[in-house]
Amino acid sequence: MTGRPARPSLPLAAQLRQMIAVLEAERQALAALDADAVIASARDKESLCASLAGFGPDALDGETRALAETARHLNDVNRRVRNLLAANVAARIEALGGPRRMPHPAYAAMRG
Secondary structure, eight states: OTTOOOOTTSOHHHHHHHHHHHHHHHHHHHHHTOHHHHHHHHHHHHHHHHHHTTOOGGGOOHHHHHHHHHHHHHHHHHHHHHHHHHHHHHHHHHHHHOOOOOOOHHHHHHHO
């Protein structure tokens, strides 16, 4: 799906299947720490979200409800992985040079 916008003429189930494929690709990109692939996945997700915005809850049947729930679960797992990676990076940076907190601009102005 990378680089191609979702076609709004596709039925809801097909778009949800595309979203699931993009989320699985994102998970692989996160595991490989492939920043370019993560960014491409984010673009693809944004495009698909724009296409899915035209559908309301009344468009869901049993199949599409299950697909939407799968996509929701995959997105949640990927979000957790992204958060863990970010926390790991922050911990490594702090270990290198210690926590360097910048003073809040309001406090810096009071001291200056």
